Amino acid sequence: MKNILKISSAFIGAVLGAGFASGQEIMQYFTSFGQIGILGAIVVSILFGITGMLLVSIGFKLKAISHMEVIRQLSGRYLGMGYDVVIIFVLFGIGLVMLAGSGPIFSQQLNVPTYMGTILMSVLVLVTIMTGVKKVIQVLAIVTPVFLLVIIFVNIYSMITSSNSSADMEAIALQQSSVANHWFSAAFNYLSVVTLTNAAMLFIMGGSETNGKQAAIGGFLGGLLCGVLVLVSNMAIYLNIDSVASLQMPTLGLATQISPLLGVIFSVALFGMIYGTAVSMFFSFGSRFFEPKTKGFKVFSIIALIVACSLSFYGFSELISIVFPIVGYLGYVFLVILIVGTFRIKSKTKSTPQNDDLKMAK
Numbered sequence: 001m002k003n004i005l006k007i008s009s010a011f012i013g014a015v016l017g018a019g020f021a022s023g024q025e026i027m028q029y030f031t032s033f034g035q036i037g038i039l040g041a042i043v044v045s046i047l048f049g050i051t052g053m054l055l056v057s058i059g060f061k062l063k064a065i066s067h068m069e070v071i072r073q074l075s076g077r078y079l080g081m082g083y084d085v086v087i088i089f090v091l092f093g094i095g096l097v098m099l100a101g102s103g104p105i106f107s108q109q110l111n112v113p114t115y116m117g118t119i120l121m122s123v124l125v126l127v128t129i130m131t132g133v134k135k136v137i138q139v140l141a142i143v144t145p146v147f148l149l150v151i152i153f154v155n156i157y158s159m160i161t162s163s164n165s166s167a168d169m170e171a172i173a174l175q176q177s178s179v180a181n182h183w184f185s186a187a188f189n190y191l192s193v194v195t196l197t198n199a200a201m202l203f204i205m206g207g208s209e210t211n212g213k214q215a216a217i218g219g220f221l222g223g224l225l226c227g228v229l230v231l232v233s234n235m236a237i238y239l240n241i242d243s244v245a246s247l248q249m250p251t252l253g254l255a256t257q258i259s260p261l262l263g264v265i266f267s268v269a270l271f272g273m274i275y276g277t278a279v280s281m282f283f284s285f286g287s288r289f290f291e292p293k294t295k296g297f298k299v300f301s302i303i304a305l306i307v308a309c310s311l312s313f314y315g316f317s318e319l320i321s322i323v324f325p326i327v328g329y330l331g332y333v334f335l336v337i338l339i340v341g342t343f344r345i346k347s348k349t350k351s352t353p354q355n356d357d358l359k360m361a362k
Contacts, residue, residue, distance in 0.1 A: 007056065007218025008225060010205060012148070015198050015226050017277050019094075021151050021270050022101055023237055023244070023251030024317050025324060029190045030234040031241060032176040033183040035166060040187035041234045045227025047191045051335075052223025053216050054342055055199055059206025060215040070203045074341030083337070086330045088288055090197055092308065093323040095281030098274050099125075099305075100312035100319050104248035105274075109256070109267040115313060122309040124275060129283045129292075129301055144276065147269035151251065152229060154266060155236040158254040162239035172241045177317070179325045192331030193324050194226075199334065248316050282308075 019025045030037035064070045071083045099121055106117030180186040202219070209215040237250050243257065244250040252270060256263030283292070285304060290297035312319070 004214050004218045004221060007205070007209065007215060008222035009145075010222070012222055012226055012229070015194060015222070016148060016229060017273060019097065019101075019277075019320070019324075020230070020233065021147070021251060021273050022104075022249045022316075023233060023254070024101075024248060025190075025320055026230060026233045027176055027237055027244075027250050028179045028317070028321055028324075029186045030183075030230070031173050031237045032178040033186065034170045034173045034238075036183045037173070037186075037234060037238070038231070040183045041227070041231040043184070044187050044191055045224055045231055047188075048194070048223035048227040048230075049220045050223070051191065051195050051338070052202065052226070053220035054338055055195070055202035056206035056209070056219030056222075057212065057216045058338070058342065059203035060209050060212050062203075062207065064203040064207030071337075074344065075337045083334065086196070086334070087200075088285065089330065090327055091281050091285040091288070092304070093327060094197060095278050095285060096308045096311055097316070097319050097323050098278035098281065099308055100314070100316040101249075101274050102271060102278075103312070104316050105252065105267050105271055108247060108249050108252055109263060118309060118312050121271075121275065121278060122305050122312075125278045125282055126301060126305050128279050129286065130298055132293075143272065147273050150255075150266060150269045152232075154251060154255045154258065154262070155229070155233045157258060158236040158240055159232055162236075164239050164242065166239070169238055169241045172245055173238055176241070176245060177321060179321055179328075189325055189328035190230075192328040192335055195338070196327060196331035196334050199338075 030041050033040060058064075058070065058074070062070050062073055068084065075083065099118055102121035103114035103116070103118040106112050106120075107114040178186060180189060206215050206219065209218075233251065236254060237244060240254060240257070244253040247253040249270065252263065252266055255266035282301065282304060286292070286297050286301045290300050
């Protein structure tokens with residue numbers, strides 16, 4: 001049981017990142033559909049559990065130490081190359097959204113121009129990937145669970161203390177921009193985004209486990225709990241949509257409503273999560289083309305961050321509405337690969353030399 005909880009908690013820490021913490025993606029994917037968006041979050045909870053179990057189980061069965069090796073075994077050489085191209089887009093796209101997300105924290109909390117936060121984040125990310133990422137990642141690995149606890153507390157407290165009725169909030173919620181025209185399309189796209197962006201981590205997580213049954217249960221429980229937290233976040237925003245609808249960072253608005261001091265703490269936690277995600281994305285993006293710390297890597301990183309910083313001024317919520325759905329559409333192919341690959345692994349297991357020898361012995 002202890003190992004299952006360890007796997008599920010690591011799963012939650014890997015999957016629930018800065019996009020979830022801001023509340024903006026939750027608002028566009030679920031809250032904007034009103035009451036039916038709650039059903040979307042419930043559907044996602046179940047599907048998260050299933051895909052989480054599949055990802056971790058596949059990683060365990062293939063003893064994954066590299067996600068690309070897993071992809072090649074699941075999809076073959078050419079589809080594997082296609083997946084590599086998709087991941088390059090995802091790394092840059094998510095990194096771009098993170099830079100855009102740092103600006104509204106400053107403007108919403110400190111009432112300073114958005115571009116100041118974005119430029120500061122871009123500089124911090126660049127300095128970090130130039131000088132070394134390992135220590136920063138180690139520190140973030142320790143404090144991220146604390147950040148998540150703060151975020152979870154804000155969502156739960158805001159949900160249970162809201163005095164607004166669902167009927168009153170429905171009309172306001174339906175006025176918010178959505179990433180899709182139908183609630184199920186949005187829910188499935190969100191599942192695809194989360195699965196695609198976290199597959200590499202979850203494959204390797206499964207590969208490090210020694211008990212397949214516990215890995216599968218841990219993956220399912222972790223996915224299910226992620227979905228429940230999405231549901232809670234959606235409910236919190238929905239029941240307070242009258243006060244956070246116009247905010248780029250709805251969850252930060254909820255924290256400030258509870259207490260100005262909590263708003264400051266939350267903004268620091270959110271900035272830290274965005275920073276960690278942005279560093280991971282841009283370091284991985286640069287590493288895909290050049291060896292880290294080489295001259296080529298540094299020049300490439302500078303150019304990439306200048307381009308991303310420039311594009312990020314388009315706006316956080318606007319970029320989420322563009323980048324995330326595209327990532328979701330690209331992820332549809334990956335979901336098919338994942339399902340087909342699961343059956344391929346099973347068939348390979350049944351036809352291993354060891355099993356053939358047993359059949360001959362009989």
